[in-house]
Amino acid sequence: MKINLHFLSFIIALLVISSNQLIAQCTINDATDCECLDPTQTDCDLLPDIQLSWFGIIDVSDGPTEYSQDYNGADAGRLRISASTPNDGAGPLTVRGVDENGWAYFVCGNDTIIDTDPSSNLSSFYCDNGEEARQITWQRIYHRNSDGTMSYYDRMAGSMTYHPTHGHNHSDDWGVFTLRKLDPNEPNPLNWPIVSDGAKMGFCLMDYGTCGTGTNSTYYGHCRDENRYSPDYLALFPEYDDGTNGGTIKVNSDYPNFGLGGGQYGCSPIEQGISAGWLDLYGEWLDDQWINLEPGLCNGLYWIIGEVDRNNDYLESNEDNNWTAVQVELTQQLDGDGYNIEIVTDQDGNPNICDGEVITLSPSSLTADSYLWSTGETTPSIEVGESGQYSLSTTSACGEGESQIVTVTVNDPIETPTTNDVTIEMGGSAILNASGTGNIIWQNASGEVLAEGNEYISEPLYENTTYYVVNEDILVEAPAELSTGAPNHEGDSEYSGGIYNGGLLFNANSTFTLNSVKVYTEYAGQRTLELHNENGDVVNSQIVYIPDTGDNGQEIELNWEIIAGNSYIITTNFDMNNENFGNNNPMLRRTTDDLPDFPYTIENIVEITEGMYDDGDGPGFSTSYYYYFYDWKIDNEWNLGGTSCLSEPVEVNVLIDNSTEITENNSTLLSIYPNPAYDNLNVIFHTNLNMLEGGIYDHLGQKVSNVNVNNIQESEKLTINISNLSSGLYFISFSNATNNINKPFTIGK
Known part of the structure; x- marks a missing residue:
């Protein structure tokens, strides 16, 4: 009789799994086989112990990815980091977005809003101003009772926010990363000087993977009994080496309560977490997974210091092991043997400015210890108002730097335009002319541009008026x-x-x-x-x-x-x-x-x-x-992007000739009001007049409106609508066989 050994192995494995499931009773509903952190106890809180894996930082994606400051893309000047957070505790980290009643609490500014509807879509809750709300969270602590039953209690702990680019809720400020320089006299990396502030990373807490079953497991090496001290750290501070060179690696079988929590936590706004013996992982390819490297940072050895739950929002069995220190070598920043500096201005290429203007020259993205410009100035930036060539030398911890030469051109003053004052009759329009080397621009006393071109015709004027004209030379045409x-x-x-x-x-x-x-x-x-x-x-x-x-x-x-x-x-x-x-x-x-x-x-x-x-x-x-x-x-109807220089403005005066005589024939026969008039003109007659004809004339004597009259009685009022007439000087005239009556008035708008 032949026995299929592969089939037999499968049956034996199935029996082992089934028997373990029958024997092991350590779930959130049954604590019969759950062990306390101290195995001699039978009544205890089953607390999590969240660590930050030094091995995860250097292992995932082959370690951090560095980008230069001039990288062509959004990652310029970034150090992207992966982070894994194994749970080395006796119980799960369980984070809930609702209380025991199913109520959710949101914070908008100084206000707290309570949502009592358990069926609400909590991920779509927004504050009235459109901002994402912070959602108050509770940590659920599971407790093993001495009789083997499981109970729990909830405690308020931190908050989470909906992350629109990830599409789920993140526990706020869960991970914090900084780049630091080693202080060889200080063993605590949290006290080392920061050279680049890192991101405060909000994580969705989930069961991403287990610690594994052996060396071939995906996350083998992430879970250890001690995750703070990487081998590079221990080489500098050997007094912290317990002989394991970075902590003893743990696998699933090393956790008596492995999987407590269920192993199925996800990115729900209701409940998130990390089960015992599981880990969460956020890869460097995700949004916000980076440190922003400061411009001017030198190449060389630095330390990534990662912290998890820095604010101690969550209760753990060990609150002192929530950090790790990993050495990293930067190679894409400034070279210590010298470096190039780019001088930048508010113009592309070599600046071309007008007479009397100044332009600021500055180094691009650089912080140095000292600066020396070709002018002898020692400030980071200088203002330039003269034609010439300019350059910059700097010194810093990275060595000495030299810039390119920037040529600044200051154009000669623009010739003023030629023009003359003019005199016109009241109510007339002035025809103004000017000539110059470039484009002629007309302005009013407020500097408002009225027109462009050699000739400008004004609106009707009733008082002396001053205009200004300038000559414009275009250096660079605006794009279409x-x-x-x-x-x-x-x-x-x-x-x-x-x-x-x-x-x-x-x-x-x-x-x-x-x-x-x-x-x-x-x-x-x-x-x-x-x-x-x-x-x-x-x-x-x-x-x-x-x-x-x-x-x-x-x-x-x-x-x-x-x-x-x-x-x-x-x-x-x-x-x-x-x-x-x-x-x-x-x-x-x-x-x-x-x-x-x-x-x-x-x-x-x-x-x-x-x-x-x-x-x-x-x-x-x-x-x-x-x-x-x-x-x-x-x-480009705004002509943006062009460059031009303007001459000094030239004053152009328009004078009103007040010598025009107005004859009021038989003016005592009627009165008019108001004067100036706006929409209506009222005429009061002081005698009886028959067979009258009337009209309104402008200052040039052109008839602009008929006035329908015939026989008029003394004291009769005639109202004439003049709303269609523009501002200016006018005459109202009535005549018959024996009288010719003229009365001047003005219209103001």
């Missing part, structure tokens, strides 16, 4: 179009899931014309591009055929006038996407992986604030995703 938005598609992640239709959320701070956008796709076909206002109404749409663009992209002409307003969304049409591509997705490329760099702005014109995604049940927003529409081209 302005650009904003991500310039092109980046990264390896191209298309989102089929259920999502994406877009961009933006504010129009001024009315502008969106001439075009660029899109990328390998899926040829029609799409309908849509512009939604803040109410969700479609205010612009356009059907376009987009071919397979490859990596070159395709420019889509829109020529949409976008009225000033907030919360616009540019997106695509759901129905056409489903008709042509079988789902909500328009099959256009989008950018993610921390490459988007929101907001994208043109100051005072447009601000692209977030990516928008919609599965058909309403939009969500995230700064981690840039959807579809790249390289916006906007009509």
